[in-house]
Amino acid sequence: MMSQIKIVLHRTQDTLLQDAIGAGALVVMLVVALHLPGLY
Numbered sequence: 001m002m003s004q005i006k007i008v009l010h011r012t013q014d015t016l017l018q019d020a021i022g023a024g025a026l027v028v029m030l031v032v033a034l035h036l037p038g039l040y
Contacts, residue, residue: 009016
């Protein structure tokens with residue numbers, strides 16, 4: 001199991017950072033959208 005995870009991480013190393021940045025951006029947009037009604 002651990003060897004399979006290592007293989008997957010090695011294969012997706014190029015796009016892993018991009019996916020993490022995209023997920024972070026989605027979280028930021030969600031937090032901002034949830035706080036917008038409180039501003040008005």
